[in-house]
Amino acid sequence: MSTLVQPSPHTPHDRAVLQVLQAVRAFSDAMDRMHGGMKDDMEMNASDLSALRMLIMREQRGQAVSPHDVAQHLRISTASTTKLLDRLTASGHVERRAHPHDGRARVIVLTEESRRTFFRHFGDRLQAMRRVADRYTDDELVVIARFLAELGDAIEIA
Numbered sequence: 001m002s003t004l005v006q007p008s009p010h011t012p013h014d015r016a017v018l019q020v021l022q023a024v025r026a027f028s029d030a031m032d033r034m035h036g037g038m039k040d041d042m043e044m045n046a047s048d049l050s051a052l053r054m055l056i057m058r059e060q061r062g063q064a065v066s067p068h069d070v071a072q073h074l075r076i077s078t079a080s081t082t083k084l085l086d087r088l089t090a091s092g093h094v095e096r097r098a099h100p101h102d103g104r105a106r107v108i109v110l111t112e113e114s115r116r117t118f119f120r121h122f123g124d125r126l127q128a129m130r131r132v133a134d135r136y137t138d139d140e141l142v143v144i145a146r147f148l149a150e151l152g153d154a155i156e157i158a
Contacts, residue, residue: 024151034125035049035053038121038122041121042117042118042121044087044091044093047074047076047080047084048084048087048088048093050073050074051070051073051074051084051085051088051094052088052093052094052110052114052118054069054070054073054074055070055094055108055109055110056110056115056118059109059110064099064100064107065107065108065109066099066105066106066107066108067081067082067085067096067106067108068081069108070084070085070108085108088114092111092113092114093110093111093113093114093117094108094109094110094111094114095108095109095111096108096109097109
């Protein structure tokens with residue numbers, strides 16, 4: 001069995017990069033634990049919770065979400081997406097509505113109850129993260145946001 005071996009950092013920059021990557025890994029682990037707890041609290045599976053998170057993020061950006069968007073985001077089949085949306089609709093978390101510009105298409109929308117439930121579970125953590133972000137200057141936050149966006153893009157490509 002092979003093990004992942006980190007090269008020994010040779011320069012101050014190498015050490016700084018390693019520190020950042022270790023911090024990202026620790027942050028990712030914390031997010032996994034948080035999502036695992038939320039999944040259990042909300043009595044749903046990981047795909048259901050991921051779909052709700054995606055709907056909330058897209059809603060905050062003012063973007064409509066189609067069933068196809070959900071399938072692409074979760075990387076699941078159309079049949080699996082239909083089952084997932086049926087579950088979330090039956091549990092009162094989402095509604096299927098006519099697309100505002102194309103009456104033949106459907107969009108997926110969070111229910112008010114789902115939004116309240118999600119933020120009841122996530123609100124305290126969101127406030128704690130906000131307090132951390134408030135400690136940084138606007139310029140630092142721009143760099144952090146760019147770094148995280150680029151890191152997300154790199155992970156998507158890999």
